[in-house]
Each structure stands twice: as structure tokens, then as C-alpha cells.
Amino acid sequence: MFLSSITLRQFRNHRDLRLEIDPKLNLLIGPNGSGKTNIIEAIAVLTTGFSPRGASPDHLIEWGENGFYISGVFGRDEEKASELTLEMKFVDGQRQIKQGGQTSVRLRNLIGMVPLVSFFPEDLSIVKGDPDGRRRALNLVLMQIDPLYAENLRRFTETLRSRNAALKQLAEGRISEDALDPWDEELLKYGLPICEKRNQFLKEFTGIFSQIQSGISNGSDSSRLEYKPSLPGPWDGGNHDRLLRHLRLTRQKDVIIGTTMAGPHRDDISFFLNDKSARIFGSEGQMRTCAVAFKLGEVEIIRRMKGTEPICLLDDVLSELDEGRARRLLEELTKTGQCFVTMTGLESWPQDNRPKAAIFCVSSEGKVEPAKDNKSVKFVAPF
Ligand SMILES: Nc1ncnc2c1ncn2[C@@H]1O[C@H](COP(=O)(O)OP(=O)(O)OP(=O)(O)O)[C@@H](O)[C@H]1O
Ligand SMILES: [Mg+2]
Numbered sequence: 001m002f003l004s005s006i007t008l009r010q011f012r013n014h015r016d017l018r019l020e021i022d023p024k025l026n027l028l029i030g031p032n033g034s035g036k037t038n039i040i041e042a043i044a045v046l047t048t049g050f051s052p053r054g055a056s057p058d059h060l061i062e063w064g065e066n067g068f069y070i071s072g073v074f075g076r077d078e079e080k081a082s083e084l085t086l087e088m089k090f091v092d093g094q095r096q097i098k099q100g101g102q103t104s105v106r107l108r109n110l111i112g113m114v115p116l117v118s119f120f121p122e123d124l125s126i127v128k129g130d131p132d133g134r135r136r137a138l139n140l141v142l143m144q145i146d147p148l149y150a151e152n153l154r155r156f157t158e159t160l161r162s163r164n165a166a167l168k169q170l171a172e173g174r175i176s177e178d179a180l181d182p183w184d185e186e187l188l189k190y191g192l193p194i195c196e197k198r199n200q201f202l203k204e205f206t207g208i209f210s211q212i213q214s215g216i217s218n219g220s221d222s223s224r225l226e227y228k229p230s231l232p233g234p235w236d237g238g239n240h241d242r243l244l245r246h247l248r249l250t251r252q253k254d255v256i257i258g259t260t261m262a263g264p265h266r267d268d269i270s271f272f273l274n275d276k277s278a279r280i281f282g283s284e285g286q287m288r289t290c291a292v293a294f295k296l297g298e299v300e301i302i303r304r305m306k307g308t309e310p311i312c313l314l315d316d317v318l319s320e321l322d323e324g325r326a327r328r329l330l331e332e333l334t335k336t337g338q339c340f341v342t343m344t345g346l347e348s349w350p351q352d353n354r355p356k357a358a359i360f361c362v363s364s365e366g367k368v369e370p371a372k373d374n375k376s377v378k379f380v381a382p383f
Pocket of ligand 2: 036037038315316342
């Protein structure tokens, strides 16, 4: 799937912007603070409901206004007949999503409609950063390929919030300990399918990741991913009672700390390079290569599971990579689907065999113009 046009109103610094977009590679070039990231952030918000920068919807509204609006027309196989129009309006704290101009879409059903892989500079630290970032990356890809996973995750998050509130009440002596029993049951009901799915997924994904990683490093490193669950597996129904006892055993600790210590919200993924922890022993470049391989692996798994190319967003990532890695990333991403790349200038754009791209110049006032024929890059008019 690809985005063929987008309209932004009162979204961050874009008061009223409409862009016709190329189905392949689009470059957004402009000075710092001009609003390049804001444009690709809007694409992510429209297709997933979340800002990849972690911003709340309120922060996306143009300062001084009370709402924002984004709409996008998505094409499939260049056929007009199968176009999908999505609109998202967020006004006075209320979000409304529409498909085809009328049908309401619930936020939870939005994710996965238009597959997306985004790559922001923060993602380069997926290996050495907190487990939180790794779980978020895993959730985002699994939510897109498995609606049941998304539903279990939503219910699990609600249950966790309730259980943590109950732990505080128990610590204050306002409820008795057995009031936690139903929350433990719910935690396993929604949590175990999450663990099972993560386990299955990572078993398949590690092969894809390892192959890509080996390609980027010219076969000099072997790599793999390993699921590090917080609740010891297996996670099938037959182990329900054992895991319930596990939760009971850690309950006293939970009450003292005031939060649930065991569950999929504490899971992690380990990256291994040549059988050693990449986080502990990997060089900066090796860790970044793993991050790139993880993202390219997301593209591949979405392609396999959804039978369609995801839209890729690349925010200022090329300048953070050496030329070889930047080239390899671009080559992979531009092979098939649609890709958006933001950059302040063309310095970090590969020097030889430059891929064809539609270029948009973003001015310091946030105005966006398709570039005039640019001699340094093969330019394809976006419309
Ligand atoms: N809610 C908002 N309302 C209006 N303007 C905003 C809002 N949030 C951020 N901005 C403005 O948007 C600009 C940042 O835009 P953005 O992050 O897209 O820049 P950029 O072109 O990606 O810059 P860089 O090259 O530095 O990454 C800032 O100048 C900021 O003042
Ligand atoms: Mg930016």
C-alpha cells in the first residue's frame, strides 16, 4: 500500500498543507525545525494512532488551536478502485477516525489497516537502550500482523492498571489480599497469549534478522535474537496453575514495591552477536547494524504476513549511519514499497547510483514545495 496524498490542518507547525506523493521514494529536505519530522509523524499518527515520538495527541495540535485534522488517500496496486481514505480528527480531547468519508473506525481497529515501519534516530539505540523500547518495537509489529495480539495487549494493559491500583489499596489496608485473586487470573488470561505469540514470533523473526544482519556486515558477524520472558514458559493452558502460583509467590514483593513485577510488561529481547550479548560486548557500529537489521526485518515480516509492502518512514537516520550502512538501508527500503526520508541536506545521500526520488523542499516557515529539477539527484516529478 502507498500514500498518494495527505492533508494536514493545524497539525504542529502545519496550519494547512496538502501534498501529492510519489508511490516510491520521497525525500523531505529542509532546515532544522522546518517541520519535516512533523509531516512523517502525521503519517504514523494517521495509520497507527500513535506518535512514534511518543507525543500525546494534545501536543500534536498547533499551538493556540483546539484540534488537528489529518487525512490521507492510500492506493493499492496503482488501482483507483481500491483506494482507501482515512481521516483523523482530534478536537477538544475527542478523537474521530473515518474510513471512506463516513464509516467510523475505532482506534484499536486502525492499526494494521495500512502497514507501516518507522525508523527514528532513537531506534538506533534499540540494542543498548531500555527494554521498554524493545517491547514497544515488538508490540508495534505484532499489533499490525495479529489483531488478536493487539486485543490481548489492550486488555492486559487495562488489567495491569487495575491490579496496580489494587496493590496500592492493599498496602493502605483498604482491601484484603484475596481481592487480588481475580486480577491475577485476568493477568494470565490476557498475558499468556501475549508471551506465547512473542515467543513464536521471535523464533521466526530471528532467522530473518540474522540473515539481514549478516548481509550488512558482509558475513563477518553471526547474530540472533532471544526472547527473555518475565514469566517462565511454557505459556499454554497446562501451565496456568504453575504460573498462578508464581504470581502468588511474588505478590508480597509487588505490595511492597507498589507495582506488578512479573508479566509480559517486563519482557525483554536479547541481541546476540557471535554468541555474546551485543548490548554488553558489541561495538557502537555493531549495535547500530543490529538496529538497522531489526527494522529491515520488520519490513520483511510484514511483507510475508500481510502480503503487502509497508510504508517506511526514515527520520534523519541516514546522517547517523556510515555511507555503507546508509546505502544498504536505502537499497533495501527502496526495492519495493513506498518510503519517506527526511534530511537537512543531500550530504548524507549516497554519492553514487543515487536512487530516483521525488524531492520536497520544506522551508523554514513550513511551506512545502516539490523541488525544481535538482541536478545532484535524479528527480522524478511527484505528480
Ligand atoms: N504543537 C505545535 N504547534 C506548532 N508548532 C509546533 C508544535 N510542535 C512543534 N512545533 C514546531 O515544529 C518545529 C519542529 O518541526 P520538526 O521536528 O518537524 O522539524 P524538522 O524539520 O524535523 O527539524 P530537524 O531537522 O531539526 O529534525 C519546531 O520549530 C517547533 O517549534
Ligand atoms: Mg526532524
